[in-house]
Amino acid sequence: MLEAKPKDVVGWTLPMAEARLGDLDWQREARPDEFRRAVFGEGAKRLWVTADGWQLAGGRLSARYARIQTALADVATLMVYPTASPDRLPVFACEWVILGDRAHVLVLDVECVGNAADRLRERARSVLMPLHARYADALPLPDDLPPWFAEIREAWALFTSGDLTRLAVMQQAFEAYLQATVENLYRPELAHAQAGDEHPAVTAYKQHHAAHSPGYALLAPKAGEVWTRAFLWEWHFGPLHPPA
Numbered sequence: 001m002l003e004a005k006p007k008d009v010v011g012w013t014l015p016m017a018e019a020r021l022g023d024l025d026w027q028r029e030a031r032p033d034e035f036r037r038a039v040f041g042e043g044a045k046r047l048w049v050t051a052d053g054w055q056l057a058g059g060r061l062s063a064r065y066a067r068i069q070t071a072l073a074d075v076a077t078l079m080v081y082p083t084a085s086p087d088r089l090p091v092f093a094c095e096w097v098i099l100g101d102r103a104h105v106l107v108l109d110v111e112c113v114g115n116a117a118d119r120l121r122e123r124a125r126s127v128l129m130p131l132h133a134r135y136a137d138a139l140p141l142p143d144d145l146p147p148w149f150a151e152i153r154e155a156w157a158l159f160t161s162g163d164l165t166r167l168a169v170m171q172q173a174f175e176a177y178l179q180a181t182v183e184n185l186y187r188p189e190l191a192h193a194q195a196g197d198e199h200p201a202v203t204a205y206k207q208h209h210a211a212h213s214p215g216y217a218l219l220a221p222k223a224g225e226v227w228t229r230a231f232l233w234e235w236h237f238g239p240l241h242p243p244a
Helices: 013-021 118-138 164-186 200-212 215-223 225-236
Strands: 037-040 047-056 061-069 073-082 091-099 102-111 158-163
Touching: 013 061, 013 073, 013 164, 037 215, 047 215, 047 225, 061 215, 061 225, 073 200, 073 215, 091 164, 091 200, 102 164, 118 158, 118 164, 158 164, 200 225, 215 225
Parallel strands: none
Antiparallel strands: 037 047, 047 061, 061 073, 073 091, 091 102, 102 158
């Protein structure tokens, strides 16, 4: 039986995030090993899952990462959430879905959630709209933007698909958006932000993503319904968990 090798196109995502956020005291969250690394299927149909979660900045932020690989697909998602102060700190969100030689979906956004985020949204606008102007022409929106994304996207969001040249541009945008978010939106506000219980607006945002995640269609046929729902709803998009 032929052994599949995982497609490797977006492995730069987590290392780049760690480089930009690495001094924010990453504390790995407690979670079962089966939701950190898992392999499903055999031979050419094998599927690999690599995932983890962390608390950052003394619990004022948290991060979740997941990567799903097959011989033909490479999917990565990175989310950085505020814990209790979404009025001060935005969500940093990205997802890359590579199928064969095409970028099926590339999404990058910095989202302000909750009813008290107007001031934060104006700060984010001044920081991120110049970057959006730099990259938007090379990363055009599709004509059929998914309704679930249209409901929550910010004006500076990038969403596209196409050949892998667009992934190269999106990688540059990812680094620029992440640096701008860390330096201009996170660091100035961390001293004023709160840790503690997760804000209901953050929980609602996570649940919205869990309900619309493309990970379900990739995972469920091989990992099964029970594991897939636990992974998406309890861990990757689940509630805040304490450090290990």
